[in-house]
Amino acid sequence: MTRAVVLELRKMRRLRTGPIVVLLVLAVAALSSASQFSGGTRETFDDPTAAPWAALLLTYTMMAAMTSPILTAVLASRQTDIEHAGAGWTLAATAGYTPGVLCRAKVVALSLVLLPAVALQSLLVIGAGAVAGIRAPLDAGPWIGYTTLLFLLDVAFLALHVWLAATVENQLVSVGIGMLGAFLAAFTLLIPSAVSRLIPWGYYAVIAHAAQDGDVVTYQTPPYAWIAGFLILVGAVYAFVTRRLDRIER
Amino acid sequence: MLRAELIKLRRSAIWPIALALPLLAVTTGTINYANNADMLAGGWAAFNSQVVMFYGLLFFSLGIGLLAATSWRAEHRGTNWNLLLTTSRRPVTLVLAKVAATAVSVAFMQAVLVVGTLVSGAFVLRLDGGVPWQLVLVGAISIVAALPLVVVQSLLSMLLKSFAAPVAVCLAGCVLGVASVTSVGLRPLSYVLPQAINTRALNLGSTALTGSGSLTPDDVLPILLTALGLAAACVALGVAAIRWVRLR
Numbered sequence: 294m295t296r297a298v299v300l301e302l303r304k305m306r307r308l309r310t311g312p313i314v315v316l317l318v319l320a321v322a323a324l325s326s327a328s329q330f331s332g333g334t335r336e337t338f339d340d341p342t343a344a345p346w347a348a349l350l351l352t353y354t355m356m357a358a359m360t361s362p363i364l365t366a367v368l369a370s371r372q373t374d375i376e377h378a379g380a381g382w383t384l385a386a387t388a389g390y391t392p393g394v395l396c397r398a399k400v401v402a403l404s405l406v407l408l409p410a411v412a413l414q415s416l417l418v419i420g421a422g423a424v425a426g427i428r429a430p431l432d433a434g435p436w437i438g439y440t441t442l443l444f445l446l447d448v449a450f451l452a453l454h455v456w457l458a459a460t461v462e463n464q465l466v467s468v469g470i471g472m473l474g475a476f477l478a479a480f481t482l483l484i485p486s487a488v489s490r491l492i493p494w495g496y497y498a499v500i501a502h503a504a505q506d507g508d509v510v511t512y513q514t515p516p517y518a519w520i521a522g523f524l525i526l527v528g529a530v531y532a533f534v535t536r537r538l539d540r541i542e543r
Numbered sequence: 544m545l546r547a548e549l550i551k552l553r554r555s556a557i558w559p560i561a562l563a564l565p566l567l568a569v570t571t572g573t574i575n576y577a578n579n580a581d582m583l584a585g586g587w588a589a590f591n592s593q594v595v596m597f598y599g600l601l602f603f604s605l606g607i608g609l610l611a612a613t614s615w616r617a618e619h620r621g622t623n624w625n626l627l628l629t630t631s632r633r634p635v636t637l638v639l640a641k642v643a644a645t646a647v648s649v650a651f652m653q654a655v656l657v658v659g660t661l662v663s664g665a666f667v668l669r670l671d672g673g674v675p676w677q678l679v680l681v682g683a684i685s686i687v688a689a690l691p692l693v694v695v696q697s698l699l700s701m702l703l704k705s706f707a708a709p710v711a712v713c714l715a716g717c718v719l720g721v722a723s724v725t726s727v728g729l730r731p732l733s734y735v736l737p738q739a740i741n742t743r744a745l746n747l748g749s750t751a752l753t754g755s756g757s758l759t760p761d762d763v764l765p766i767l768l769t770a771l772g773l774a775a776a777c778v779a780l781g782v783a784a785i786r787w788v789r790l791r
Contacts, residue, residue: 313711320718327722359601363714370707378620464706465613469560472605472710473567479597480571484578 294398297390301372301402308371314364314406318414321360325353326421345427348510350435351503353418357443358478358497365447366471368407369454370464372399377462392459393535399455400531404448411447415440435502435512442500442520449527450474453493456534490519544636548614548644557613561648564606565656568598573663587664587675588748594660599745601717603652604738607689608713610648611696612706614641619704634785638697638778645693650686657682677758681747688744688766691773692737698781702788713738740770 305311329349376382376395385395415436423431450471457467474494481488481495489495500520504513572594618624627637657678664670692713699709720738723729724746733739744766748758 308705309708313708316715317711320715324718324721327726359597360714360718363605363710367707367711367714371705374706463556464616465556465560465609468612468707468710469609472602472609473560473563475605476564476567476571476597476602479601480575483575 294394294401297394297398298402298405300390301398302405304372304375305402305406308375310368310371310403310406313367313371314410317360317364318410319417321356322414322417322421324360325349325356325418326425328352329422329425329427344510344512345429346422346431347435347503347512349418349422349427350439350512351501351505351510353415354439354498354501354503355479355482357414358482358494359475361443361447361497362450362471362475362478362494363468365407365450366454366468366474368403369399369451370458370467370471372403373455373458373467374464376459391539392541393537393539396455396459396535396538397531400448400452403451403455404444407447407451408444411440411444415443432512438515439500439502442515443497445524446496446500446520449496449524450493452527452531456531456538459538486516490516490523493523496520496523544630544632544640545643548640549647551617552614552644552648555613557610557648558651560606560609561652562655564602565598565652566659568594568602568656569659569663571597572660573667576668586672587670587678590664590668590670591660591675591678591748592746594656595745598656599742600721601714603685603689603745604692604717604720604741605710605713606652607645607649607692607741608696608710610652611641611645611693612700612709614645615697615700616706618701634782635778638694638781638785641697641701642690642694642774642778645697646686646690649689649693653682653686677748680758681745684747684763684767685741685744688740688770691770691777692741694774694777694781695737698777698784701781702784734765734769735773737773740766740773744770 326349373396376385382392382395386392390398419431419436454467454471457470458464461467477492478494478497481492481498482501486499489498500515502512502515503510572590575596576590576593618627630637660678661674665674696709696713699712700706703709703712716736716738720733720736720742723731723733723736723739724742733743747762747766
């Protein structure tokens with residue numbers, strides 16, 4: 294498995310996975326913190342009751358929900374599409390890496406890239422808030438919690454899209470579903486959490502650590518049990534379907 | 544050549560996506576309008592603004608990126624690219640045929656959006672007032688306004704060979720577009736960035752985006768003219784790319 298992961302990391306160099314991730318991380322961070330530099334937002338910075346950090350976290354949640362499903366779909370599709378060209382599945386299988394192993398290695402390798410990327414994204418948003426002049430003390434807990442859950446959720450959707458890209462050769466399906474998912478993720482932020490829990494992409498809204506309550510934005514505790522259940526379910530299903538991939542005929 | 548493209552288009556898998564995306568926009572817009580009916584100023588304008596909110600900022604442009612990538616995907620499979628280079632037709636014919644085929648599917652997407660909005664507004668939400676035919680006009684304008692992005696994404700999909708990479712580039716452009724239409728400092732960019740032109744065209748007469756302009760010749764003509772000019776310039780760039788860039 295370790296060797297398969299190392300191989301996947303090598304494939305990323307020519308796929309330019311690094312530049313794509315950096316580009317999108319910078320874009321999302323910029324979009325999340327753009328409002329911090331407007332006059333209206335700045336007036337709230339010195340007012341501890343206005344909770345400027347929680348408001349920033351909410352904007353960040355919105356932008357991450359809209360873009361993360363597409364980012365994961367693009368990364369997974371690029372990493373998996375190459376195997377369809379030039380009989381990559383067969384070649385890897387003769388070297389001892391069955392399609393199932395290959396798919397699991399792809400998710401692990403992409404997660405290794407995504408972990409520092411998501412952490413950097415959050416740090417950039419916090420940095421932008423500090424540069425813009427938020428003086429209120431930063432409550433680190435919700436930010437660390439949100440970033441961790443965002444990363445875990447991205448891994449879950451990487452698994453979905455690697456599987457889709459491997460089973461359906463036409464990459465339109467994987468990337469298209471990612472795009473429709475991003476739409477749902479953004480929309481679920483506007484509907485009750487009870488409904489979001491039933492939609493896979495709704496979990497980008499369920500993990501929100503900040504919520505708008507009337508006119509004020511406050512920190513909130515997300516339903517950890519639901520999130521853990523969703524992640525475990527995805528892991529179990531992925532283990533099952535990748536095992537099945539080993540037995541299908543191409 | 545256009546006929547060949549249309550045959551490829553007819554048998555491709557884009558139709559479910561081209562149908563689902565605008566329908567999703569209409570559905571989410573309807574739910575959102577129904578939930579916040581007391582807060583929103585009623586009527587068609589408010590409803591339409593809810594429909595095009597996410598769609599106009601991000602997903603219309605991303606959809607175009609996907610459609611363009613799909614139309615080029617077949618040419619990058621197997622030895623199709625070499626086959627394509629042996630054609631006796633001029634390169635501009637190929638570029639224009641691809642753009643036209645993509646534009647047809649974009650027009651389909653917009654038709655679904657407009658019809659969906661009208662049906663939902665009239666029969667689900669039962670909005671007051673006559674049926675607003677301006678929506679049809681905005682739909683038509685947005686197809687022309689989408690041309691620069693269609694050409695740019697087509698060019699990217701041709702050069703990058705990958706399916707997903709141009710979509711990622713499009714997403715980055717969308718992010719820049721959102722920044723340019725919402726902030727004052729970057730406003731000039733929103734007149735030339737293809738993604739931002741889309742956002743502005745879809746939000747003509749909208750109440751959700753400030754400074755989005757209205758359906759008057761003064762606001763519409765600049766958008767249409769920039770769109771056509773940009774599209775023509777990018778077509779020229781595409782022809783030059785086929786001549787000078789060595790792919791494979």
